[in-house]
Amino acid sequence: MPDATDLVLEASRVIGPGVIAVFARPGAGKTTLLRSLLLRWPGSRAAVDPEYQMQYSTGRICYLDLLGDDWRDLPRGGLIAIDEVDRLMARGPKEARWVLDLVNMARPWGISVAFSARRPSAVRRDLTACARIMALGQITERLDREYLSAWYPEAETLRSIKEFRFRVIRL
Numbered sequence: 001m002p003d004a005t006d007l008v009l010e011a012s013r014v015i016g017p018g019v020i021a022v023f024a025r026p027g028a029g030k031t032t033l034l035r036s037l038l039l040r041w042p043g044s045r046a047a048v049d050p051e052y053q054m055q056y057s058t059g060r061i062c063y064l065d066l067l068g069d070d071w072r073d074l075p076r077g078g079l080i081a082i083d084e085v086d087r088l089m090a091r092g093p094k095e096a097r098w099v100l101d102l103v104n105m106a107r108p109w110g111i112s113v114a115f116s117a118r119r120p121s122a123v124r125r126d127l128t129a130c131a132r133i134m135a136l137g138q139i140t141e142r143l144d145r146e147y148l149s150a151w152y153p154e155a156e157t158l159r160s161i162k163e164f165r166f167r168v169i170r171l
């Protein structure tokens with residue numbers, strides 16, 4: 001059975017550049033999935049902020065400096081991963097603006113953006129609405145399932161997804 005990384009890669013290949021949202025309870029494997037996606041992405045790869053537990057042994061992934069680097073320098077077809085996007089956006093208006101500009105501009109620029117959050121309901125709806133692919137793991141909070149039901153009517157079933165499993169949906 002293909003794992004979530006395979007499913008996301010395949011969906012991205014079919015629908016082209018876009019935003020990938022990864023939502024699941026703490027410890028469900030979001031960081032691991034983002035890391036695996038970055039490692040296997042066929043184009044250029046970049047991650048935002050190593051402070052968020054994203055450490056890569058290969059050293060082939062560059063980290064973007066929010067204040068310095070311009071993501072538009074990434075070649076078309078690339079992937080930018082943002083772990084714990086809700087925490088990043090809560091840091092301040094500059095960070096929030098950076099993320100919103102990125103998700104709005106990335107697709108026309110030919111760049112994909114994958115972001116994760118433990119609590120989807122902590123993510124601005126306009127950000128979640130940009131997602132064309134979602135990888136959904138176990139969601140334990142009812143409020144989060146209700147939030148997701150705007151995009152995924154079967155969100156209630158996410159309460160019982162098995163450990164480290166993700167359901168990958170296209171929007």
Ligand SMILES: Nc1ncnc2c1ncn2[C@@H]1O[C@H](COP(=O)(O)OP(=O)(O)OP(=O)(O)O)[C@@H](O)[C@H]1O
Nearest residue numbers: 024025026027028029030031032033053118164165
């Ligand atoms: N598919 C998997 N199979 C086995 N172990 C896994 C898998 N995915 C993640 N793990 C392990 O489970 C633990 C939690 O994974 P990870 O850090 O990716 O979760 P997370 O969703 O990012 O958690 P948090 O919300 O706390 O950041 C790690 O020790 C990781 O190695």
Ligand SMILES: [Mg+2]
Nearest residue numbers: 030031053083
């Ligand atoms: Mg994590």
